[in-house]
Amino acid sequence: MTGTEEREFDYDLIVVGAGPAGENVADYAAKRGVRAAIVESELVGGECSYWACMPSKALLRSGHAIQAARRVAGAREAVEGTIDASAVLARRSSFTSQWKDDGQVSWLDSAGIDLIRGHGRLSGPGEIQVGDRAYSARAVALATGSVPTLPKVPGLAAAEPWGTREATAAGHVPPRLIVIGGGVAGTELALAFASLGSRVTLLSRAGLLSHEEPFVGEHLAAALTGEGVDVRLGVTPARIDRDADRIVSVVLADGTTLRAEELLVSTGRRPNTGDLGLETIGLDPAAELRVDETMLVDGTDWLYAVGDVNGRALLTHQGKYQARAAGEAIAARLHGSPVSAGPWGRHAASADHLAVPHVVFTDPEIASVGLTESRARDRGLNIRAVEYDLGQVAGAQLHADGYTGHAKLVVDEDRGVIVGATFVGQDVAELLHAATIAIVGEVTIDRLWHAVPAYPTISEIWLRLLETYGRPA
Ligand SMILES: Cc1cc2nc3c(=O)[nH]c(=O)nc-3n(C[C@H](O)[C@H](O)[C@H](O)COP(=O)(O)OP(=O)(O)OC[C@H]3O[C@@H](n4cnc5c(N)ncnc54)[C@H](O)[C@@H]3O)c2cc1C
Numbered sequence: 374m375t376g377t378e379e380r381e382f383d384y385d386l387i388v389v390g391a392g393p394a395g396e397n398v399a400d401y402a403a404k405r406g407v408r409a410a411i412v413e414s415e416l417v418g419g420e421c422s423y424w425a426c427m428p429s430k431a432l433l434r435s436g437h438a439i440q441a442a443r444r445v446a447g448a449r450e451a452v453e454g455t456i457d458a459s460a461v462l463a464r465r466s467s468f469t470s471q472w473k474d475d476g477q478v479s480w481l482d483s484a485g486i487d488l489i490r491g492h493g494r495l496s497g498p499g500e501i502q503v504g505d506r507a508y509s510a511r512a513v514a515l516a517t518g519s520v521p522t523l524p525k526v527p528g529l530a531a532a533e534p535w536g537t538r539e540a541t542a543a544g545h546v547p548p549r550l551i552v553i554g555g556g557v558a559g560t561e562l563a564l565a566f567a568s569l570g571s572r573v574t575l576l577s578r579a580g581l582l583s584h585e586e587p588f589v590g591e592h593l594a595a596a597l598t599g600e601g602v603d604v605r606l607g608v609t610p611a612r613i614d615r616d617a618d619r620i621v622s623v624v625l626a627d628g629t630t631l632r633a634e635e636l637l638v639s640t641g642r643r644p645n646t647g648d649l650g651l652e653t654i655g656l657d658p659a660a661e662l663r664v665d666e667t668m669l670v671d672g673t674d675w676l677y678a679v680g681d682v683n684g685r686a687l688l689t690h691q692g693k694y695q696a697r698a699a700g701e702a703i704a705a706r707l708h709g710s711p712v713s714a715g716p717w718g719r720h721a722a723s724a725d726h727l728a729v730p731h732v733v734f735t736d737p738e739i740a741s742v743g744l745t746e747s748r749a750r751d752r753g754l755n756i757r758a759v760e761y762d763l764g765q766v767a768g769a770q771l772h773a774d775g776y777t778g779h780a781k782l783v784v785d786e787d788r789g790v791i792v793g794a795t796f797v798g799q800d801v802a803e804l805l806h807a808a809t810i811a812i813v814g815e816v817t818i819d820r821l822w823h824a825v826p827a828y829p830t831i832s833e834i835w836l837r838l839l840e841t842y843g844r845p846a
């Protein structure tokens with residue numbers, strides 16, 4: 374570290390932010406003998422545990438279970454009555470440990486990682502200020518997550534909309550809910566609240582999940598509509614107000630007015646780099662933090678950025694993957710050991726570029742990994758894509774009466790390997806890891822013919838896709 378080599382340090386490593394990424398950097402470094410502390414301004418466990426992954430999936434799960442039973446003759450007849458929304462909210466709250474972090478704090482303690490409560494801010498190279506105390510470290514990892522972005526719509530802020538935090542922590546189910554944003558959070562939470570009894574209107578300026586294969590949005594829009602969600606595509610809110618009775622009005626660009634008790638805005642997130650003191654080490658707080666494959670920030674030899682804050686892939690599992698690489702890279706560098714940062718090296722987060730798995734927990738589920746066909750073509754790959762109707766697979770037909778779904782593989786013809794896979798259908802999330810392994814392992818199509826899916830499982834979709842692609846000559 375330039376100018377700090379002769380100093381005594383409070384720690385080897387200080388991590389700012391105790392979300393899933395920060396916890397794992399500290400843990401993986403500590404397991405290699407690094408003295409680590411973690412700074413947290415809210416709850417140890419981060420967004421994912423309390424206001425994102427866990428509560429949103431808990432809000433969705435009961436509705437999925439009811440629908441799964443309704444889709445099977447014989448089971449359907451046993452489903453009576455309506456969903457118990459208060460029991461669902463209580464179950465959700467149990468998954469957030471009632472928004473208390475005692476369990477995660479005990480884990481930090483058992484891992485030998487010091488917890489410093491408060492807002493952490495860089496005050497110079499290797500220096501973190503928390504309140505009136507400055508701490509020094511040989512390495513610092515920023516793992517401060519991301520923050521929501523709000524669209525510029527007149528009246529929006531004054532209308533006190535829900536963000537994903539308010540929606541995932543909701544204490545009641547609003548009779549009517551308007552959702553702005555047809556991305557991952559918007560579609561998941563629209564379905565969750567519809568299943569709990571809200572009349573939901575989902576507004577999207579484009580299609581749904583527009584970064585996925587085009588058939589994904591079409592299937593999802595049809596399914597959400599079937600669940601009673603009023604899906605409006607290609608619409609933009611022009612003005613938003615909340616009246617004295619606390620009813621929100623959203624006026625669309627075409628003059629239509631929609632009303633609801635609550636409005637949820639889920640229009641994306643950006644890295645949380647504000648108020649981190651980046652300017653004290655010569656970095657522009659408004660610019661993206663650029664990192665190498667070990668998450669080392671460009672132009673430094675001591676500062677790392679891990680998880681949502683580096684903008685590489687805003688997903689818990691990917692942040693934790695980066696954290697495993699970074700934690701061990703930090704330890705190796707501090708111990709003067711070799712660092713393996715080349716493609717697929719043990720200290721490199723190579724999968725961020727080629728094999729990021731992603732599940733949208735709607736019904737149908739959307740599970741995808743790697744490149745879509747259009748992104749693969751944009752990268753100049755020589756591509757052939759094959760698709761198949763999941764509803765034609767025996768295992769799927771057994772799984773649910775009238776099963777509907779779709780699957781697609783994107784094949785790099787020059788290398789004979791899969792570079793992308795997308796599945797849409799009930800309970801397809803568990804199909805995804807096979808595709809991730811095939812992509813990361815660069816398993817050739819010829820060899821995949823020897824990976825026999827058991828009969829009658831939904832995994833037979835793999836065989837159908839291979840048959841559509843063709844037997845090797
Ligand atoms: C509604 C919703 C649902 C989601 N569902 C999923 C899902 O199902 N699966 C999935 O993989 N991903 C999901 N995500 C994304 C996932 O939540 C994030 O990718 C993940 O939380 C990022 O982890 P992180 O550790 O980088 O940041 P975070 O979890 O945001 O943690 C950052 C931590 O840093 C703390 N912090 C910030 N600044 C400071 C500071 N200056 N000093 C001290 N502490 C600070 C924060 O308080 C926070 O605890 C979802 C996101 C949302 C919004």
Ligand SMILES: NC(=O)c1ccc[n+]([C@@H]2O[C@H](COP(=O)([O-])OP(=O)(O)OC[C@H]3O[C@@H](n4cnc5c(N)ncnc54)[C@H](O)[C@@H]3O)[C@@H](O)[C@H]2O)c1
Nearest residue numbers: 524554555556557558559578639640641642687732733734
């Ligand atoms: N199951 C999961 O893994 C999961 C679930 C929820 C969220 N997340 C993560 O959280 C992040 C945030 O989720 P998200 O749904 O907010 O983001 P997103 O990027 O998935 O979707 C944002 C949506 O808002 C729309 N939008 C953006 N700006 C707008 C504007 N000015 N006016 C109207 N619409 C606008 C976009 O067109 C898009 O449809 C995602 O990156 C995702 O990775 C993951």
